[in-house]
Amino acid sequence: MTQQASLFVTDLTAARALRQDHTLLGLFVSPQSPSDLAPRLGMAPSLVHHHARRLTDLGLLFEQRREGGRVYFQLAAREFRVPMSLRPPGDALGNGAADLHELSKGFLRAYCRSWGQLHDSEEDVYGFGDAQHPAAPMTPPDAPSPEGHPAHLDRLTLHLTPARYQRLARALSALLDEAYIQGHSEGGQSCTLAVLAYREAPGPALSLSRSVNSFLGAEQ
Numbered sequence: 001m002t003q004q005a006s007l008f009v010t011d012l013t014a015a016r017a018l019r020q021d022h023t024l025l026g027l028f029v030s031p032q033s034p035s036d037l038a039p040r041l042g043m044a045p046s047l048v049h050h051h052a053r054r055l056t057d058l059g060l061l062f063e064q065r066r067e068g069g070r071v072y073f074q075l076a077a078r079e080f081r082v083p084m085s086l087r088p089p090g091d092a093l094g095n096g097a098a099d100l101h102e103l104s105k106g107f108l109r110a111y112c113r114s115w116g117q118l119h120d121s122e123e124d125v126y127g128f129g130d131a132q133h134p135a136a137p138m139t140p141p142d143a144p145s146p147e148g149h150p151a152h153l154d155r156l157t158l159h160l161t162p163a164r165y166q167r168l169a170r171a172l173s174a175l176l177d178e179a180y181i182q183g184h185s186e187g188g189q190s191c192t193l194a195v196l197a198y199r200e201a202p203g204p205a206l207s208l209s210r211s212v213n214s215f216l217g218a219e220q
Helices: 012-020 022-028 034-041 045-057 097-115 162-182
Strands: 061-067 070-075 125-129 152-157 208-214
Touching (some): 012 022, 022 034, 045 061, 045 070
Antiparallel strands (some): 061 070, 125 208
16 A cells, blocks of 8 residues: 545544544654654553554554564555535534634643733733724834743734635635745744634624734744
């Protein structure tokens, strides 16, 4: 067996494993032995091997070779395509629900870490405006962050046409496309950057509003 360019996944358990074990799966882009990966993961080799076997049974990995008493596993494909109907939003592990749950937990951990290092002078900022009185630009921070990877949230709510909404959302995602192509930074740490865009529920007209909840600090 050789690694495929793309595979179509229709098994629910495999689809859930793609989400739950995506970090581990990403380590098998090229052939890897669980024994070699165990120190990096802080896990016992037998446990990594168990997970690799489980993912192999689901068709996500395959046994690439055996060498020197070690088994080498590899991703079955560089890309897995899963029908969105297989994991509806109502499912706790479905599309949307699982994404937001993971992002919320991860961001809250990072936020609490950054909050623990904040300065007394730091503030949350909420700006408002309308067509006659535009919101004032956000005041830039005047001191650098005390940490290298500070939590950062920047939210904007305004009235948009469908065309402008889609253009802005695509522009934000284009930045992630660029980062994805560039790949890992040498000596860097695992970080998550996310783009969220959605139409507000029908209701009273909303003002132009922006809120920044960030520990990014001034540029260094």
